[in-house]
Amino acid sequence: MQIVILGSGQDAGVPQISCNCSNCSQARKNPEAILLGPSIALLDSEKEYCYLIDASPDIKRQIELITEIIPKVKTQETIPISGIFLTHAHFGHVAGLWSLGKECIDTHGITIFCSAEMSEFLTNNHPFSHMLHRKNLILSDMKVNQKYPFEDFWITSFQVPHRDEYADTVGYVIERNKKLLYLPDLDSWTDDLIRLVESVDIALIDGSFYSKDELPGRDDVPHPPIKETMELLDPTKTEIYFTHFNHTNLILNRECKERKELLEKGFKIAVDGLKFNI
Ligand SMILES: [Zn+2]
Ligand SMILES: [Zn+2]
Ligand SMILES: [Zn+2]
Incomplete structure (x- = not known):
């Protein structure tokens, strides 16, 4: 199976609306520097399945990209998505669900796999509650730390400390011949999470900010900066890719010395379209 990075940007992607910072300006000049909202696909074009992790605001473009790899899936007639x-x-992780509703593609029976708390949030809030009522979406609760079998892979969710204004937060480990971990958002590293990263082959982790002083006056957005994460994790044990980049992140500048240092230490930088065979 393949795992494809559909978007390596933070929730609002790069460029961000009306921002003229150097990364955003660069992305307007060079389409290769555009980063879509955070999402990955788990797919196999021969077995005809394709699951997404998260529904980003860029889902429309992301489904176009998927369609080039896998034109159809066994379970759906409208779009090549078996479940999410x-x-x-x-915002960046659920807003795309709205594109599956009546005003857009009007899907039938796309299964949404999520925690019980997240399921309660979707059930009780528009537009998701309406989409559930219309059966655009169907909910399937997943217990954390329980391994669930799918076509030819296993997936396990794990609890993540992250500001939980609406519902809780999980990350996922996908397992086939290799184990890949997806953890786009967290507030801070715990010993358990560090051990979990060390236990997998490939980890795609929160790289929102390079350093703490990147967003002056925004200390209510607590992501562990890349600079500190690199002190905690060992890239010789696990292939570690940073993803979920905020538009302010200096690592997006291909010429900067911090980017070179990061790569020299053995860490990696995710890009849209990157594929892993696991
Ligand atoms: Zn996010
Ligand atoms: Zn910007
Ligand atoms: Zn978040």
């Missing part, structure tokens, strides 16, 4: 796993209820 959700990490949490922040």
Whole structure:
């Protein structure tokens, strides 16, 4: 199976609306520097399945990209998506669900896999509650730390400390011949999470900010900066890719010395379209 990074940007992607910072300006000049909202696909074009993790605001373009790899899936007639796993209820991770409703593609029976708390959030809030009522979406609760079998892979969710204004947050480990961990958002590293990263082959982790002083006056957005994460994790044990980049992140500048240092230490930088065979 393949795992494809559909979007390596933070929730609002790069460029961000009306921002003229150097990364956003660069992305307007060079389409290769555009980063779509955070999402990955788990797919196999021969077995005809394709699951997403998270539904980003860029889902329309992301489904176009998927269609080039896998034109159809066995379970759906309208779009090549077998189901969607959700990490949490922040904008960049759920807003794309709205594109599956009556005003857009009007899907039938797309299964949403998520935690019980997340499921309660979707059930009680528009537009998701309406989409559930219309059966655009169907909910399937997943217990954390329980391994669930799918076509030819296993997936396990795990609890993540992240500001939980609407519902809780999880990350996922996908397992076939290799184990790949997806953890786009967290507030801070715990010993358990560090051990979990060390236990997998490939980890795609929160790289929102390079350093703490990147967003002056925004200390209510607590993501562990890349600079500190690199002190905690060992890239010789696990292939570690940073993803979920905020538009302010200096690591997006291909010429900067911090980017070179990061790569020299053995860490990696995710890009849209990157594929892993697991
Ligand atoms: Zn996010
Ligand atoms: Zn910007
Ligand atoms: Zn978040």
